[in-house]
Amino acid sequence: MNPIKEVPHSLLSDLWVVIAAYNEEPRIGATLHGLLSRGYRNVVIVDDGSRDRTAEIARHSGSWVLAHAINLGQGAALQTGISFALARGAPIIVTFDADGQHNPDEIPALTAPIMNGHAEVSLGSRFLGHAENIPLGRKLVLKGGVWFTRLFSGIRVTDTHNGFRALSREAARQIKLTQNRMAHASELLDQVQSLGLPFVEVPVTIRYSAETTAKGQSSWNAIKIVLELILGRFVR
Amino acid sequence: MNLFQWFTLPMLGLLLLLDGYGLLMGRPTFRRDRLVRWFVWGAAFAAICNPNMTSSVAQAIGIQRGTDLVLYLFVLAFMGTSFYFYSQNIRLQRQLTDVVRHLAIREAHQEPTTQSWPKS
Numbered sequence A: 001m002n003p004i005k006e007v008p009h010s011l012l013s014d015l016w017v018v019i020a021a022y023n024e025e026p027r028i029g030a031t032l033h034g035l036l037s038r039g040y041r042n043v044v045i046v047d048d049g050s051r052d053r054t055a056e057i058a059r060h061s062g063s064w065v066l067a068h069a070i071n072l073g074q075g076a077a078l079q080t081g082i083s084f085a086l087a088r089g090a091p092i093i094v095t096f097d098a099d100g101q102h103n104p105d106e107i108p109a110l111t112a113p114i115m116n117g118h119a120e121v122s123l124g125s126r127f128l129g130h131a132e133n134i135p136l137g138r139k140l141v142l143k144g145g146v147w148f149t150r151l152f153s154g155i156r157v158t159d160t161h162n163g164f165r166a167l168s169r170e171a172a173r174q175i176k177l178t179q180n181r182m183a184h185a186s187e188l189l190d191q192v193q194s195l196g197l198p199f200v201e202v203p204v205t206i207r208y209s210a211e212t213t214a215k216g217q218s219s220w221n222a223i224k225i226v227l228e229l230i231l232g233r234f235v236r
Numbered sequence B: 001m002n003l004f005q006w007f008t009l010p011m012l013g014l015l016l017l018l019d020g021y022g023l024l025m026g027r028p029t030f031r032r033d034r035l036v037r038w039f040v041w042g043a044a045f046a047a048i049c050n051p052n053m054t055s056s057v058a059q060a061i062g063i064q065r066g067t068d069l070v071l072y073l074f075v076l077a078f079m080g081t082s083f084y085f086y087s088q089n090i091r092l093q094r095q096l097t098d099v100v101r102h103l104a105i106r107e108a109h110q111e112p113t114t115q116s117w118p119k120s
Helices: A009-014 A025-036 A054-061 A074-087 A104-115 A136-153 A169-174 A184-195 A210-215 A221-232 B003-025 B028-049 B052-060 B066-106
Strands: A015-021 A042-047 A064-067 A092-097 A121-132 A165-168 A199-207
Touching (some): A009 A104, A015 A025, A025 A054, A025 A092, A025 A210, A042 A074, A064 B066, A074 A169, A074 A184, A074 B066, A104 A165, A136 A184, A136 A221, A165 A169, A169 A184, A184 A221, B052 B066
Parallel strands (some): A015 A042, A015 A092, A042 A064
Antiparallel strands (some): A121 A165
């Protein structure tokens, strides 16, 4: 593992890291270690109805653990974590994947635009940064998602389904994720655009492994996401 | 009248009467639903009572055959009904999400850690 970078003291106390986890027993321990060993104190794990020991491992780490009684989906779990962090007075919230794809050393760079007051939302982009070992099919689907988002929401970003992002308190308060499953990522961008929240994209690294690729969303889910987003606009 | 008409028309007539009575005397809460149903029973009654009527209406609006008109109406009704149930499903799912979220936040806890996190 690379040597841990020094994290500004104010960031350690101001930052709340929200992680949605579903059946992540083999990976959640390392992900939590990566965050807690860097001094991040406010880590919220939302166990989304896992059938394995995800919640137990998270509990022993000293993180906040919230448990969904049933599996609702990543979007629902993130909204639960964000609502909880807001209720605890979180000034800045970072959403982080449970499977170790994200690099905790990049949190300071991701949150810097919000800390400096330059943006309310900071979006990680693997296409501005690095996507290690990304399968070609996944890359093509993600690029298609970028174009769909431009047409659907009118927002110009380079990476639409990156779970590594930071929100100011004000942005987190205004954004309400209603898409329980994977469509939440596009919904979040849609709301950033419609609410007129200032945003920036920050280069980040996403590490793909055979394990995370197998567990991840199939490319066919992209079609489902598009349908859910379009139909979701008509249901209030 | 043929056997099918003898069988269906009294039933549709009864349904028309029941919903018509409900429209006039029932609770206002369900008035819209009853009205929609009343029109559906009424259209079915008229179409079965006078099968040539659908052909006349179809020709009047540029569709050649009455059966085509009925098919198109069924397709539209199917799409509308599907979307209605989809919407209901989404609303129910949102309510369930709110309940699960409320419970999760209410029961959130943080155990004092027994582990140390050495800097590597």
